Amino acid sequence: MHFLYYLFAGVSIVNTAAVVKYRPVTPAVIAALQQIVGDTQVLCQDQDKLAEFSHDEIPGTYYRTMPEAVVFPATAAEVAAVVKLANQECIPLTPRGAGSGLSGGAVPVYGGIVVSTRRLNRILEIDPDNMMITVEPGVIANDLNEHLKPYGLFYAGYPMSMETCYIGGNVAENAGGGKAVKYGVTSRYVLGLEVVLPNGTIVEMGGKLIKDVTGYNLVQLMVGSEGTLGIVTKVILKLLPRPKYQADLLCLFRSSEEAVAAVPKILTESGVMPASLEFMDRTGFLAACQYLNESLPCQDCGAMLLISVDGFEKEQVEKDYDKIGTYCQNAGASEIYVADNRADSERLWKIRRSVPEAFSLASKLQSGEDVVVPPTMIPMVAETFRQIAVKYGVAIPCYGHAGDGNLHARITPPADWDEEKWLRILPDILQELYAVVKSVGGRISGEHGIGHKRKDYMQCVLSPEYLELLRTIKKAFDPNNIMNPGKIFDC
Numbered sequence: 001m002h003f004l005y006y007l008f009a010g011v012s013i014v015n016t017a018a019v020v021k022y023r024p025v026t027p028a029v030i031a032a033l034q035q036i037v038g039d040t041q042v043l044c045q046d047q048d049k050l051a052e053f054s055h056d057e058i059p060g061t062y063y064r065t066m067p068e069a070v071v072f073p074a075t076a077a078e079v080a081a082v083v084k085l086a087n088q089e090c091i092p093l094t095p096r097g098a099g100s101g102l103s104g105g106a107v108p109v110y111g112g113i114v115v116s117t118r119r120l121n122r123i124l125e126i127d128p129d130n131m132m133i134t135v136e137p138g139v140i141a142n143d144l145n146e147h148l149k150p151y152g153l154f155y156a157g158y159p160m161s162m163e164t165c166y167i168g169g170n171v172a173e174n175a176g177g178g179k180a181v182k183y184g185v186t187s188r189y190v191l192g193l194e195v196v197l198p199n200g201t202i203v204e205m206g207g208k209l210i211k212d213v214t215g216y217n218l219v220q221l222m223v224g225s226e227g228t229l230g231i232v233t234k235v236i237l238k239l240l241p242r243p244k245y246q247a248d249l250l251c252l253f254r255s256s257e258e259a260v261a262a263v264p265k266i267l268t269e270s271g272v273m274p275a276s277l278e279f280m281d282r283t284g285f286l287a288a289c290q291y292l293n294e295s296l297p298c299q300d301c302g303a304m305l306l307i308s309v310d311g312f313e314k315e316q317v318e319k320d321y322d323k324i325g326t327y328c329q330n331a332g333a334s335e336i337y338v339a340d341n342r343a344d345s346e347r348l349w350k351i352r353r354s355v356p357e358a359f360s361l362a363s364k365l366q367s368g369e370d371v372v373v374p375p376t377m378i379p380m381v382a383e384t385f386r387q388i389a390v391k392y393g394v395a396i397p398c399y400g401h402a403g404d405g406n407l408h409a410r411i412t413p414p415a416d417w418d419e420e421k422w423l424r425i426l427p428d429i430l431q432e433l434y435a436v437v438k439s440v441g442g443r444i445s446g447e448h449g450i451g452h453k454r455k456d457y458m459q460c461v462l463s464p465e466y467l468e469l470l471r472t473i474k475k476a477f478d479p480n481n482i483m484n485p486g487k488i489f490d491c
Contacts, residue, residue: 022110022482023090025068033071033113036081041119043070053114056101058368059360062423063453067094067108074119076194076202076233083231083483084200086113092485093198095227097137097169100161102356102368103451105173105226109486115231117168123147124234131239132191132208137168137232154242156183159447160353168232174224176447178276178352179308181267181403183240185447187223194234195222198478208236221473226449227484229477243310245317246275248339248348251328252301256281256386256398259303260379262331263402266307267375270327272320276308277403279378284355284399284410291358294351300334305402306352308345355399359410365422367411367430371437372446375405384436385409392429406446409433434460450488458489 025044033042043049047066055064073079086093092112099106108114121138128151135144141162145154158179159165165175171193176185192206206212206219222229253259260279267277280288281303289296298304305328309320325336339345359366373381382398389396393414400408411429413422434444438461444454458467471491477483481491 021090022092022112025091025111025113029085029089029091030069032085033069033082036085037071037073037078041072041074043072044068053096053099053116054107056099056104056106057356057360058102058104058453059366060364063104063107065107065109065111067114068111070114070116072116072119076120076196079115079120079196079231079233080200080202082113082115083196083198086482087199087480090480090482092482093231094484095168095172095231097166097172098140098161098164100165101169101173101449101451102370102453103173103226103445103449104453105449105451105484105487106169107452109452112482117166117231117233120168120233126151127208128153130208131241132236133239134192134234134236135167136234137166137171139167141165141167141170148239149242152242153239155189155237156240157186157189157237158183160356167235167237171223171232171235172225172227173447173449176401176404176406178278178349178401180401180406180447181277182273182275187220189238190219190223190235191238192234192236193219193222193232195230195232197230198480198483202233203230206236210238224449226451226487228474228487230483241312243275244312245314246308246310246345247317247321248276248345249305249307249309249321249325249328250296250337250339250348251305251307251325251333252298252335252337253303253305253331253333254300256303256382257379258332259305260382260402262305262328262333263378264376265331266324266327267403270323272309272323274307274320274324274403275310276306276401278306278352278400279402279407280304280306280352280355280399281397283395283397284359285351287358287362287397288351288354291354291361292350294347296337296351297335305333306348352399356408356410359397359412363412363415365413365417365419367426368448369409369411369430369433370406370445370448371409371433371442372404372406373437373440373442375403377440377442378402378405378407381407381436381440381442385433388429388432388436391432392425394429401446404446405442430457431460437461452486455487455489 092110094108096106117138120136125134159175159177
């Protein structure tokens with residue numbers, strides 16, 4: 001396990017890998033921050049308000065750490081001034097968007113200053129001719145698409161928390177989501193960035209360019225870097241024409257094995273590329289229905305696939321879902337329900353989006369995992385997870401983006417386990433889960449990121465040489481290790 005001991009009179013931190021010393025946020029530093037962003041945009045004494053920034057959406061309290069101060073800059077210049085001050089004073093900085101992450105990536109594990117992008121929330125330009133949009137990092141993903149509707153365009157990056165998450169957080173985590181099987185993840189759509197580096201320098205990367213091989217691709221290096229290399233202050237995104245029609249299929253199967261086994265056949269044999277191909281086992285589906293007070297006929301069902309198809313011709317969409325429905329029937333689906341209007345589609349998708357929240361309310365002792373494997377390996381991986389659950393006497397319900405191999409697993413102990421027992425046994429369970437993932441060529445995170453939750457398990461799937469290369473890149477950008485330290489790996 002990874003342990004941190006905080007001594008805030010000088011903020012000395014001891015962890016399993018190294019000793020790092022940072023300076024505290026003194027009254028003089030607070031005064032300097034207030035000079036930069038304004039008196040009302042620095043939070044430093046109200047412990048109740050500071051607590052909001054001590055965690056993300058990981059259940060429980062184990063991964064929480066209080067910041068010493070939170071700042072709310074409104075411009076890239078203000079961000080740069082804050083970063084330059086922190087670098088000079090050797091104070092750790094933690095960039096933060098909406099706080100909707102699931103890896104502890106926005107948690108200030110070394111205290112210091114949290115830099116919130118809440119006020120950097122402007123849509124700077126909509127360029128329909130080039131099918132691009134320029135935004136600040138605090139724009140909510142769903143709001144962006146609402147603004148694009150009149151232009152017949154949409155941003156295809158579709159995180160499941162799009163009603164709350166910020167574009168900057170999507171970039172930091174290279175967020176995926178329900179439509180990644182057809183449209184890909186965030187990195188496919190990021191064309192340009194404005195970034196404040198750890199020394200306070202503002203750098204433009206990329207631009208309104210579909211092609212660009214002018215030097216190293218620093219845009220793609222930043223996407224998914226989890227705020228460890230800099231703070232994004234502007235994003236240029238590629239847009240797509242908005243499909244006019246969509247239909248969703250809820251396919252019920254007798255078992256999880258039948259459901260996940262159908263996925264590779266749909267992708268390789270049907271001739272149709274679904275926009276979404278989601279998997280829920282019975283436990284997750286029922287938990288979400290109970291949470292929403294929803295009722296759908298699933299008495300004899302062991303697992304579900306939620307499949308979306310979209311397009312610009314109604315007749316083609318109908319042909320596509322008929323074809324996929326036939327494949328599901330041949331694969332063992334006992335019932336198939338079609339939602340071909342917005343209200344019914346939203347009813348089904350709300351259930352899928354609510355699965356993690358429903359699980360989070362059920363128990364404070366949980367570990368939400370985010371593994372990704374080659375899509376054809378999902379049936380074997382899901383079955384092996386079930387065997388590991390039986391071995392340790394825990395539950396490991398699964399759900400997720402089966403079409404792109406991203407499987408979410410919620411490890412949950414029995415109700416009579418106390419936290420001490422849970423924390424003692426969980427690492428053994430994770431070691432076995434990750435060993436299975438590595439054996440099929442997978443990785444320990446598909447979209448939620450490493451943060452500090454999974455940091456100690458990077459060595460399970462990556463070689464020492466690869467990890468050292470990551471550290472070399474980090475040191476080149478951030479020699480004082482002030483930018484979101486304690487995330488991804490120890491320096």
